[in-house]
Amino acid sequence: MLPAGPVSAQVDLAGTWVRSSQSDNGAAREQNDLLGIPLSADGRAKALSYDIASLSATERQCQMYPPFYAITGPFPLQISIEQDPITQRLLGWKIAGWGDRDVTMIWMDGRPHPSQYAPHSHGGFTTGTWEGDTLTAVTTHFKMGDIKRHRAFSSDRATLTYRFNRHGDLLTVTGILEDPVYLAEPYVLTEIFRLTANPNNFPLTACEPIEELPRLHENPALVLHYLPGKQPFVNEATEHYNIPLEAVQGGPETIYPEYRKKLKDKYVQPPPVTRGRGAQPPQQ
């Protein structure tokens, strides 16, 4: 039962928030699963050239994911308030880093974003404003990186806008990623987090590269990749789910309802699933 009159929303974002929605943000088994990503032609070419084994190169083992990983990654958000030590006024909100995601500091004190020529980092530079009870934050100056499932990328010219909406013990984060290089339209994902008193975070730790793939260490000049048309896993998702390849490879057209009309005569429902049916317990 709801009270008849209007009520006020909550604005305190501090605390540890456990990832709670059950979407496919971070999940995929097939390397060429680009479903629902509004990639540009360049974005698709970049995705198809990528060999995940390149992460085993010494210089890449400790690189961090771009800020979008706050939405697609597996860990809780640990948010705290940063206050001016003299006035106690709000300077910013800090989202603690994880082992492979940099700290995000959302500056609220009006400082400008750096020059477009300023160095880029994995975490980027973020400023925020309140719009009513909603925190809106904009991140720029982050390096090129993997935005979903080790399959697609954003460039160093991308911008990420976050919206933080708190509803009781739930925090909904909407991320709008725009990239003039690898995306044809904004890529919008949401994630819902639940406030917890029993956090189980994965803190930032020092990363030490090790020898993961001997062939990379034996030949340091090797740059793992696939040439155009040579991606060996390109048909994997189509074989598993009967979804036409043109849809599996993403693109702006594929994210709108009318695209279903193009699929209707091409799609045949796969046979019943007997393994990997889901029902995995949620992360705690």
Next chain:
Amino acid sequence: MSRAPIPIAAIAGLMALALAGRVDAQRGGGRGQPPPPPVPRAAAPIDLTGYWVSIVTQDWRWRMVTPAKGDFQGFQLTPEAVKIADAWDPAKDEAAGEQCRSYGAPGLMSVPGRLHITWQDDNTLKIETDAGTQTRLFHFGDYKTPANTPRTWQGVSLAQWQMPRGNMPLIFRPADRAAGDAPAVRPGGGSLRVVTTNLRPGYLRKNGVPYSENAVLTEHWDLYKRPNGEEWLTITTQVEDPQSLRTPKLIAPVFKKEPNGAKWDPTPCSSRW
């Protein structure tokens, strides 16, 4: 830099002014009853009316096509619900006239399609979908569900505005910015909370993942107007149904506003596609 002490007399004066203001407010002008609160339509902190299109960037494989029978990844089902999902038979649903099972309120906002939102009257917001040609009615105020109301696909939805605060608490208010800079706190915000019950049992996913008639659907509708003029809608959705779900189902589908209904495309319910 030292800070000048604030005279006690000045503090006392400010408190007296504040108290005087509160007393005046309680008098209500001293001329009879205070004015009635505005009707929900007039009180709306956000304008949801218009045409909206689903943006299917999440769960594409389960929303844009009918997935394989038995594919219930993303759900924490009870054994009872697994049995129902494993027995899914779209032909049987069609024969029973129940081809709208996957268009009930708990799953409807995840079905790819368009919304047309209008005010039916001052207390009722109407949400129509072209996919499945369904209509949801959000009742504001002290709406009472009539006795013996039959269960339906869309159930009974009670709605409430979540109003933006008049004043951000001081601890969360950034320091004042220089003249000419964008303000740290802009007006806006507010959202819509909706609780839906009295549902007819249906499917959360087209391939027969069930919810029971005891399911409770709680939604928060949040609007975002971007500087470039685009409007986006995020619907935080929680389905609680211990009969079918071991943990509540949480998702937040996204919609984008369209300028008109040119792409509105009513299609009947389908149990297969």
